[in-house]
Amino acid sequence: MKLAYSLIILFFSIQIVGCSGIARYKALEPVPDDKATIPQPAKNEINVIADGFDNQVLEQIEQSIDLSRQLRNIFGKRKEAYNLDDFDEVANSSWFVNRNFLKKMSVEEIFKGPDKGNGPDTSGVWTIIRAKSQGVTPGFQIRDSRGDKYVIKFDPKGYLEMLTGSEIVSTKLFFAAGYHTPENYRAYFRPEILELGENVKILGKKGTKRLMTNSDLEDILKKVEFLPDGRILALASKYIEGELLGPFKYKGTRKDDPNDIIPHQHRRELRGLRVLAAWLSHFDTKPGNSMASYVTVGNWSYVRHYLMDFGSTLGAGALAPVDPRIGSENFFDPHAIFLNFISLGLYVKPWEKLKENEYHSIGNYESSLFRSEKFKFIVPNPAFENMTDRDGYWGAKIVMSFTDEQIKAAVSSAKYSDQDAADFLMKTIIERRDIVGRYWFSKVNPLDKFKVIGDSSIGSFLGYSDLAIDGGLVQSDESYYEIVIRNPDGTSYSEVVLENTTNFKLPMFTGDDLSTEDPIIYLVEIRTKRGSSGLWSKRVLVYLAYNKEAGKYELLGIRRET
Numbered sequence: 001m002k003l004a005y006s007l008i009i010l011f012f013s014i015q016i017v018g019c020s021g022i023a024r025y026k027a028l029e030p031v032p033d034d035k036a037t038i039p040q041p042a043k044n045e046i047n048v049i050a051d052g053f054d055n056q057v058l059e060q061i062e063q064s065i066d067l068s069r070q071l072r073n074i075f076g077k078r079k080e081a082y083n084l085d086d087f088d089e090v091a092n093s094s095w096f097v098n099r100n101f102l103k104k105m106s107v108e109e110i111f112k113g114p115d116k117g118n119g120p121d122t123s124g125v126w127t128i129i130r131a132k133s134q135g136v137t138p139g140f141q142i143r144d145s146r147g148d149k150y151v152i153k154f155d156p157k158g159y160l161e162m163l164t165g166s167e168i169v170s171t172k173l174f175f176a177a178g179y180h181t182p183e184n185y186r187a188y189f190r191p192e193i194l195e196l197g198e199n200v201k202i203l204g205k206k207g208t209k210r211l212m213t214n215s216d217l218e219d220i221l222k223k224v225e226f227l228p229d230g231r232i233l234a235l236a237s238k239y240i241e242g243e244l245l246g247p248f249k250y251k252g253t254r255k256d257d258p259n260d261i262i263p264h265q266h267r268r269e270l271r272g273l274r275v276l277a278a279w280l281s282h283f284d285t286k287p288g289n290s291m292a293s294y295v296t297v298g299n300w301s302y303v304r305h306y307l308m309d310f311g312s313t314l315g316a317g318a319l320a321p322v323d324p325r326i327g328s329e330n331f332f333d334p335h336a337i338f339l340n341f342i343s344l345g346l347y348v349k350p351w352e353k354l355k356e357n358e359y360h361s362i363g364n365y366e367s368s369l370f371r372s373e374k375f376k377f378i379v380p381n382p383a384f385e386n387m388t389d390r391d392g393y394w395g396a397k398i399v400m401s402f403t404d405e406q407i408k409a410a411v412s413s414a415k416y417s418d419q420d421a422a423d424f425l426m427k428t429i430i431e432r433r434d435i436v437g438r439y440w441f442s443k444v445n446p447l448d449k450f451k452v453i454g455d456s457s458i459g460s461f462l463g464y465s466d467l468a469i470d471g472g473l474v475q476s477d478e479s480y481y482e483i484v485i486r487n488p489d490g491t492s493y494s495e496v497v498l499e500n501t502t503n504f505k506l507p508m509f510t511g512d513d514l515s516t517e518d519p520i521i522y523l524v525e526i527r528t529k530r531g532s533s534g535l536w537s538k539r540v541l542v543y544l545a546y547n548k549e550a551g552k553y554e555l556l557g558i559r560r561e562t
Helices: 002-019 048-064 067-074 107-112 162-177 214-222 273-279 334-342 389-400 404-412 419-443
Strands: 126-132 139-143 149-153 184-189 194-196 201-203 209-211 232-238 243-246 290-297 300-307 447-455 459-466 479-486 492-499 503-505 520-530 540-547 552-560
Touching: 107 162, 107 404, 126 201, 126 214, 139 214, 149 162, 162 184, 162 232, 162 273, 162 404, 194 214, 273 389, 273 419, 389 419, 404 419, 447 540, 447 552, 459 520, 459 552
Parallel strands: 126 194
Antiparallel strands: 126 139, 139 149, 149 232, 184 232, 201 209, 243 290, 290 300, 447 459, 459 503, 479 492, 479 520, 520 540, 540 552
């Protein structure tokens, strides 16, 4: 007990020292490029049951007895992600490519997503090269007449377009957000084009593998819904390019990949994925829904990391829309179990009052109970468990970067036959987007995209975007900005409160002002307030260097208070 008190006192001392004085600028070490050429790593498989037990039980025990982690959580000092640059962003990598937030994509680009073609050729033969006859989601893998390989998936009977639609819409949005995804197509085909390849094996009823027969193919197709004209609607997911290495984990690193030096639970693009996954109800973020592939791009060969299998997003399930409790409880949820126990089962949870929507092509996806910060996944995810407010804000600003028109383009790419269903889905995605933005933009000051405007002849201005205004969450006429410019020694140079404007003039220096070392580093602190009676937000710290020879400012970096 004495040791615990000592650690708490030490932690308080660190906070006091860390919060005193002015924050000095110190450039962050650049994150090494993770696309250097490496030898091809070995293929690996992940035991889904063992991984789930590790994350659901062992990881939770480990966290509960980690005293330093508990203290950091209590005092709001969680470890920040390891792969951040000076502007609190992540660089393009084998995991993530900055897309829609950095540069707004056209609706045509959103509609297309990662697709490079039109899907499998249905005018020729589809040769089955692998098949799955057991379980609730039968399917197979084919090679079309062009030699391209696809994984073929089907909608559950009675819910035509639900799986295919959710897979396509979510693929377009995750890709535009910046993640690597497969090409996923809506495909119509006639069963007559199917033929068995050589030595295709399936798992028999006794659990042993045997050669697949035409009778087995007929059994698979019996579980599939046929259209009135005899065709079948399927989701055709094109093989990811390169040599497939198996799933990646959300914790640790891959030992046989020299480029993989940042523990996955400390990568921002995996931590911030929690917010995007909650937005689209991607509740099943297990390793099995990911893939690592050894790719060659130009003269470089390295491991690229993909998100895949989005059929269980937007409220869709394998046999029907997901249970309404999805998103509110983990698969094994001690808190929910305890609540049931102490209430003797009499407490009616909010999700139990939800009604299934009227559209069979759309899953149980709704916005009335959605809270981004409270969304729960089937199994706890180690990267998500380490998310900080800055990670959450990063994910939220990507979510908020999607306009209504872009979301409409993503939904329209699924080509729902019922326009009312498509409109319902689009409306719900937009409502959940705004819920994400309202929460996270209240936690972290949503000023972003800083830039220096002008030169020595007309004067320099610091411009920025208020993402809450850009996203339509607040009005510009109710927004105020308190700006403090500090000298290199930490003393205040000037203070001002601006109304309804997101750029202000920086001081011009002459004579004795320029007698110090070059460049001169200034700190600009900005806080935001909504309405004249609102509270001031946390600060965004903007570091500027004034180059007296060039007579202009240069943006060095930003830091965010949480």
